Amino acid sequence: MASERDHKPEAPGDGPGEGTVGKALAVLDDIAARGRPVRFAELLETSPFPKATLYRFVQVLTRQGMLSYDPERQTYAPGLRLVRLAHAAWQASSLAPIARPHLDRLSRATGETVHLAQLDAGQVLYVDKRNAREPVAMYSQAGKVGPAYCTGVGKAMLAYLPEAELAPVLQRQAWHPFTPKTITDAASMRAELAAIRARGHAFDDEEHEPGIICIAVPILTRAGRVLGALSVTSTTARTSLEGLTEHLPEIRRAVEAIGDEAQDWRFPDQAAE
Amino acid sequence: MASERDHKPEAPGDGPGEGTVGKALAVLDDIAARGRPVRFAELLETSPFPKATLYRFVQVLTRQGMLSYDPERQTYAPGLRLVRLAHAAWQASSLAPIARPHLDRLSRATGETVHLAQLDAGQVLYVDKRNAREPVAMYSQAGKVGPAYCTGVGKAMLAYLPEAELAPVLQRQAWHPFTPKTITDAASMRAELAAIRARGHAFDDEEHEPGIICIAVPILTRAGRVLGALSVTSTTARTSLEGLTEHLPEIRRAVEAIGDEAQDWRFPDQAAE
DNA sequence: ATGTTAGTTTCATTATTTGAAACTTGGTTT
């Protein structure tokens, strides 16, 4: 620590200090975020990099297999090498492998949709899921991201985040009012988070999608650090928030088991930032 | 150096010409390949980079979320950012989204384990899967990689690869004899590939795991370019190679539908190299 | 206390990235 090595003046991802690698990864993120194949010119429009520089990044990433290129349409999309790498990440750095049997049990016990999520860059990252029927665990479902401020798992994790980490995360939220019930500012959120801490679990009361409700409980280490969250989702047609609390004992059992096992397996740190 | 810019003298992944980004990604690959959290010193042992350089790569990758770091154990593992990126890759650059309904149908029709795979860096990359009605203990999931030379899907794809792409891929195979029936050299493989082309489908006759057999058919564009392969897997206890051919009509239907739709969706190129 | 190993920082040298501009290609308009 040379006294000015540790300040972070720039946005995450690029900026000086993150080097060439950081910039290239920012380009990769950009392409991934669009959700469809993009042309070079499209990228260039919003890119902070000059033409030749962006061009070289895209070339290197393509040669590396991090992007795939469609020569006919001249479009770029995230490449298959990522799928291979992510499999390793999913196994080594997510709660999914540990949580698997507990998700299975919870799914069978409740018959409802079950989600396992972790925080990544201030967003909810779903790392596993059980549908009411299918027992498969794959990227069709894992890897999806969602907002933290209007999902049960998101709020459950935020509620137990230390202030130093919470503040920057709240600042990053989009606060888009998906439904009339969506919480749309940091102050209201802090009140909600206090309520969640008081009762030990979070609800999603149609805050993201109308008709969809869920109950979520955070997964914590013994020391109280947030690892992730588990939720059981249903519809207003089928039950109510009070109805969902029926599953609390089962959820609690799963959450505690996962937290304990994660502790013993000495789990990699997954910073929210 | 204007006249020697375009030769490729080095291994894929690193070497001059691939720049800092290529080197950093090689480090990432290295860590992912180990399949467990690794310490810095372990990495250093086999790394071509000097201490300080490797150290900085690992730092940058960690700050970027491509690696996660366990401060207690001082170990690195692939990070969650990869899971997020892979979701986008899976949707945009794999056959999985297109193939999904066809896999479902095939799975229902056969009741057996169904795999969808593509080639990535000369290896078989499983991009989707359906479990058998009566599940057998087997581990293959989306993102998992396997050898090309001793799996049904691998051989099916190799059989239709143009010579220019086939030769380097064959050279890269490990030819490890998993079972007595494993094909262990390129010459025998070329004979096998000819046989596959002659009948239009490939078998895995316990070449990877004893007792596990499968039938696989390549997914091709109308122009004949290999996109991937589809397989139906079972056990010698339950059926035989001849028994598996019963599913051929169903598999063919799925393969043709997927090939056609991929063509229309104008699919990103996924080079085997 | 002392030795040893693993991890981290420094800094002059070296090599790579950078980006404005020129160039090429493929398609469209006059």
Next chain:
DNA sequence: AAACCAAGTTTCAAATAATGAAACTAACAT
């Protein structure tokens, strides 16, 4: 058909970032 235009690609000197030997520090084991 020639001229034009837009998208993509290459060039090259200047600017910047990467490199790696060596020095340093922390933590553990003797």
